[in-house]
Amino acid sequence: MKRILILMMCLVSTTLFAQNIMNNPTSNHGNKFEALGPILPTPNEQRTASGAPGNKYWQQSCDYDIKCELDEKNLKIIGSETVTYTNNSPDALSYLWLQLDENQHSTIDNANYQTSSTLNNNMNIASIERMVEAKSDNGYGVKISLLTDVNGKNLSYTINKTMMRIDLPTALKPGQKFTFKCNWSYKIPDRIAEFSRGGYEFFPEDGNYLFTIAQWFPRLCVYSDFKGWQNNQFTGSAEFALTFGNYNVSITVPADHVVMSTGECTNYANVLSAAQLARWNKAIVAKEPVEVVTLAEATAAEKNKSAAKKTWNFTAKNVRDFAFGSSRKFVWDAMPVFIEGKRVMCMSGYPKEAYNLYKKYSTKIVAHTIKTYSKFTIPYPYPVAQSIEAANGMEYPMICFNYGRTEKDGTYSESTKNGMIGVITHEVGHNFFPMIINSDEREWTWMDEGLNTFVEYLTEEMFDNKFPSRRGPAYSIVDYMKLPKEQLEPIMTNGENLIQMGPNAYSKPATGLNILRETVVGRELFDFAFKEYCKRWAFKHPTPSDFFRTMNDATGENLDWFWRGWFYSIDVCDIAIDTVKHAVFSDSIITNDRGGRRNFGPRNNSIAKPQINSFEDISKIRNRNDKSIKFLTDVDTSLRDFYWKYDRGIIAYDSTVKMTMESPINMFEKLSDEEKAKYANTHLYEVTFSNKGGLVMPIIIEFTYEDGTTETENIPAQIWRKNENKVTKVFISNKKATSIKLDPMRETADVDEKNNAWPRLNDEPSKFSIFKARQVSRGQSTGMNPMQAFK
Amino acid sequence: MAFILSLLFSLFHPFYVSVIDVNHNAKDKNVEISVRIFVDDFETTLKQNFKRNIDLHKSANDVQVNKLINNYVESKLQIVIDGRPQAMHYLGFEVQKESVWIFLEINNINHLKKINFNCNLLYDFQDKQMNIFNVKANGVEKNYKLDHPKSSLEFVF
Numbered sequence: 001m002k003r004i005l006i007l008m009m010c011l012v013s014t015t016l017f018a019q020n021i022m023n024n025p026t027s028n029h030g031n032k033f034e035a036l037g038p039i040l041p042t043p044n045e046q047r048t049a050s051g052a053p054g055n056k057y058w059q060q061s062c063d064y065d066i067k068c069e070l071d072e073k074n075l076k077i078i079g080s081e082t083v084t085y086t087n088n089s090p091d092a093l094s095y096l097w098l099q100l101d102e103n104q105h106s107t108i109d110n111a112n113y114q115t116s117s118t119l120n121n122n123m124n125i126a127s128i129e130r131m132v133e134a135k136s137d138n139g140y141g142v143k144i145s146l147l148t149d150v151n152g153k154n155l156s157y158t159i160n161k162t163m164m165r166i167d168l169p170t171a172l173k174p175g176q177k178f179t180f181k182c183n184w185s186y187k188i189p190d191r192i193a194e195f196s197r198g199g200y201e202f203f204p205e206d207g208n209y210l211f212t213i214a215q216w217f218p219r220l221c222v223y224s225d226f227k228g229w230q231n232n233q234f235t236g237s238a239e240f241a242l243t244f245g246n247y248n249v250s251i252t253v254p255a256d257h258v259v260m261s262t263g264e265c266t267n268y269a270n271v272l273s274a275a276q277l278a279r280w281n282k283a284i285v286a287k288e289p290v291e292v293v294t295l296a297e298a299t300a301a302e303k304n305k306s307a308a309k310k311t312w313n314f315t316a317k318n319v320r321d322f323a324f325g326s327s328r329k330f331v332w333d334a335m336p337v338f339i340e341g342k343r344v345m346c347m348s349g350y351p352k353e354a355y356n357l358y359k360k361y362s363t364k365i366v367a368h369t370i371k372t373y374s375k376f377t378i379p380y381p382y383p384v385a386q387s388i389e390a391a392n393g394m395e396y397p398m399i400c401f402n403y404g405r406t407e408k409d410g411t412y413s414e415s416t417k418n419g420m421i422g423v424i425t426h427e428v429g430h431n432f433f434p435m436i437i438n439s440d441e442r443e444w445t446w447m448d449e450g451l452n453t454f455v456e457y458l459t460e461e462m463f464d465n466k467f468p469s470r471r472g473p474a475y476s477i478v479d480y481m482k483l484p485k486e487q488l489e490p491i492m493t494n495g496e497n498l499i500q501m502g503p504n505a506y507s508k509p510a511t512g513l514n515i516l517r518e519t520v521v522g523r524e525l526f527d528f529a530f531k532e533y534c535k536r537w538a539f540k541h542p543t544p545s546d547f548f549r550t551m552n553d554a555t556g557e558n559l560d561w562f563w564r565g566w567f568y569s570i571d572v573c574d575i576a577i578d579t580v581k582h583a584v585f586s587d588s589i590i591t592n593d594r595g596g597r598r599n600f601g602p603r604n605n606s607i608a609k610p611q612i613n614s615f616e617d618i619s620k621i622r623n624r625n626d627k628s629i630k631f632l633t634d635v636d637t638s639l640r641d642f643y644w645k646y647d648r649g650i651i652a653y654d655s656t657v658k659m660t661m662e663s664p665i666n667m668f669e670k671l672s673d674e675e676k677a678k679y680a681n682t683h684l685y686e687v688t689f690s691n692k693g694g695l696v697m698p699i700i701i702e703f704t705y706e707d708g709t710t711e712t713e714n715i716p717a718q719i720w721r722k723n724e725n726k727v728t729k730v731f732i733s734n735k736k737a738t739s740i741k742l743d744p745m746r747e748t749a750d751v752d753e754k755n756n757a758w759p760r761l762n763d764e765p766s767k768f769s770i771f772k773a774r775q776v777s778r779g780q781s782t783g784m785n786p787m788q789a790f791k
Numbered sequence: 792m793a794f795i796l797s798l799l800f801s802l803f804h805p806f807y808v809s810v811i812d813v814n815h816n817a818k819d820k821n822v823e824i825s826v827r828i829f830v831d832d833f834e835t836t837l838k839q840n841f842k843r844n845i846d847l848h849k850s851a852n853d854v855q856v857n858k859l860i861n862n863y864v865e866s867k868l869q870i871v872i873d874g875r876p877q878a879m880h881y882l883g884f885e886v887q888k889e890s891v892w893i894f895l896e897i898n899n900i901n902h903l904k905k906i907n908f909n910c911n912l913l914y915d916f917q918d919k920q921m922n923i924f925n926v927k928a929n930g931v932e933k934n935y936k937l938d939h940p941k942s943s944l945e946f947v948f
Contacts, residue, residue, distance in 0.1 A: 413830075416831055480936075483923065484935060487936050500919070500938060502807065503806065503808070
């Protein structure tokens with residue numbers, strides 16, 4: 001319990017400080033490059049300072065044995081489950097929290113996180129109906145009919161809207177397991193009308209349904225070291241935090257339905273026809289997708305509407321959730337892909353309304369996504385990966401529900417095709433984030449959406465070099481980033497509190513990672529570090545600090561300035577070229593002694609005064625009065641020299657004594673004729689940059705020369721560390737430049753490109769001369785000293 | 792029915808943005824407007840409004856399609872400059888990668904002090920639609936974002 005208290009205190013201080021704390025707020029430096037340290041939670045034995053799971057890392061697990069029936073006639077799910085929860089934490093638990101997501105569809109049991117509504121001249125009929133419906137119980141939501149322990153004894157439970165608490169008869173100690181049984185049912189909602197992830201879609205033309213059955217069973221919340229129970233209400237918006245476990249699920253459906261589900265089916269022989277089973281066996285070794293259930297079979301089934309039932313059995317290991325699609329409308333194709341020698345069956349299920357698009361692309365995009373993500377993250381560990389066309393866009397382990405239908409005549413527009421490719425890639429990609437690299441979606445939407453959108457972008461770019469990715473390239477985020485500050489919020493903001501999730505949790509983090517990869521750190525270092533993060537946290541629960549720390553740790557670059565600027569602040573990149581000075585080499589030496597400093601003696605001709613402090617400080621006085629102190633120069637008089645006497649006035653300082661000085665010019669060596677020829681064409685450009693947007697970023701500068709050639713230099717962002725607002729740099733070339741441009745490839749998401757260009761280089765350049773200072777060893781005297789004068 | 796259709800291509804936590812760039816060209820005395828929308832979102836909206844399938848990649852010269860686009864934009868975007876409602880002159884559209892750019896113009900605008908927008912673009916398609924405005928006049932650029940159902944916006948220069 002004490003450990004929980006300490007962790008809770010760390011958590012409280014984290015939330016208080018989860019903002020961009022400035023180390024030196026009234027100054028122009030000492031802020032943006034400071035370590036994130038105080039902002040991040042204190043490292044502990046569960047999560048190390050390097051961003052890896054610690055040696056005492058723990059997480060819970062939970063296994064499910066579920067039997068259910070999809071009652072198509074009454075549009076109901078009836079289920080019973082036996083759940084075994086293992087407490088791997090060091091804490092004793094007196095209750096368990098479960099998620100009842102379907103309660104979000106109930107007019108009386110939903111989370112009730114309302115938002116403002118307004119009266120318009122034209123009111124949408126759906127909003128009117130919703131207001132009427134909200135006044136009574138619409139009968140949706142989870143109905144629990146039984147909740148007992150393994151022996152059938154009733155368990156006490158409490159439902160708080162979308163969350164249910166089961167009170168344990170005795171506290172569950174560390175290492176112990178608890179098994180309970182639950183029977184439940186719920187009315188399946190019309191997911192199109194309700195804008196819901198799960199539910200049915202009705203096709204009036206053929207009178208059939210397509211069921212997306214998701215978030216359909218009472219399932220455990222996560223109990224973790226960084227939050228305790230993640231039981232924030234499900235509002236329909238921010239997504240899920242889920243526990244890993246093994247599932248055995250039996251699904252009873254109408255006999256002519258095809259079920260596509262998380263996991264592997266263990267009884268295809270019972271549920272498929274002989275012909276379909278034969279095609280399945282062909283598909284397992286095919287090189288192109290094989291239709292296991294054909295279009296002809298699907299269209300025949302649509303008319304038939306069997307009254308019999310079949311039960312499909314599935315098993316899934318080490319998954320965090322379980323979902324399935326069921327319909328007599330499904331065509332089903334499949335082919336294998338091999339990831340590090342292991343077969344992954346890539347499959348698609350789709351109604352005839354999507355046939356021309358999905359047949360051609362879906363399974364192949366699934367395969368391409370699995371292969372490409374496996375290269376950038378970890379090898380895909382599951383046995384299947386599926387894409388189901390369901391006019392949807394949502395992910396579950398090993399299965400996702402997407403969109404992409406053709407016109408009646410089977411044709412489709414290019415943008416429908418590209419949209420489908422994007423959504424399939426994105427949703428299949430979610431297998432990696434968060435199904436496997438299992439971050440808490442309810443706390444940090446960006447950790448799965450942002451990371452997934454980033455790898456989606458990399459994958460789309462591998463599909464077709466001309467693919468029009470919506471999110472990824474830096475310049476595409478500029479319109480969002482230059483909005484007024486009151487319309488923006490940092491990426492590190494809770495998902496329920498965002499006004500618009502799209503740009504904040506999807507695009508901005510994805511773009512940020514792309515900038516890191518292409519512009520700040522480079523592909524090789526980035527890819528290695530990103531893979532390291534994925535390896536460390538696969539099948540575990542990472543938090544943002546684990547990600548930031550791992551990326552620093554593995555790239556060998558301290559990226560805290562980037563995390564601060566891009567993730568914790570709403571600063572934008574707007575770097576401007578303020579001034580440019582141009583100078584060319586001149587043979588004649590310019591006589592102001594800008595090089596002359598300490599090495600070249602006093603400004604006037606007098607000899608140097610004794611080097612003693614003009615003010616005797618208190619330490620010197622106390623030392624002198626302390627009779628126990630014996631000064632070394634009194635003990636060992638061989639250490640006394642001319643200056644010992646000079647300092648005490650024993651040899652008096654005489655200000656009238658003058659010295660002859662060597663002309664400073666003689667301190668310089670003249671350039672040889674060869675050297676003068678070498679530097680004859682040297683041009684120097686002094687460029688002043690100012691940081692107008694707040695974000696410190698690399699300065700990428702491109703010089704265009706008279707002869708048409710260009711030269712680009714990428715100056716790392718650390719140049720801003722001593723002055724976060726303004727830097728000056730001198731550039732050298734042997735050609736005359738006609739223009740200078742900042743960030744020519746638009747890599748830094750600079751919101752104002754107008755101040756990035758300097759075309760006005762026809763001004764008469766000033767001149768500079770080159771000198772070589774004579775080599776003087778450090779600490780060597782350089783003549784003209786009092787010892788000489790008093791000789 | 793329109794509402795149901797609008798959800799057909801829903802992607803959870805989607806990214807629905809259009810960008811409206813407005814620039815007062817004092818030299819030519821007109822206001823240049825470009826509206827940038829994701830191609831598939833716009834195709835769905837047009838289909839919903841006009842009950843026909845449109846492939847924007849192939850329709851740049853289609854007179855009918857241009858008329859429909861003009862009708863749609865006119866009905867969803869109204870502009871008032873210095874207190875006087877303005878008519879927009881439709882110039883055409885172009886598809887670039889994932890976006891469609893629609894170009895319009897308002898003529899005979901000598902100076903621009905205050906500009907008001909009433910914008911419902913794509914609110915009929917998606918109630919998560921966000922419309923970002925970038926307005927430039929008198930050497931100054933101002934930006935603002937409208938989230939459904941907010942539809943009116945004013946800039947003063």
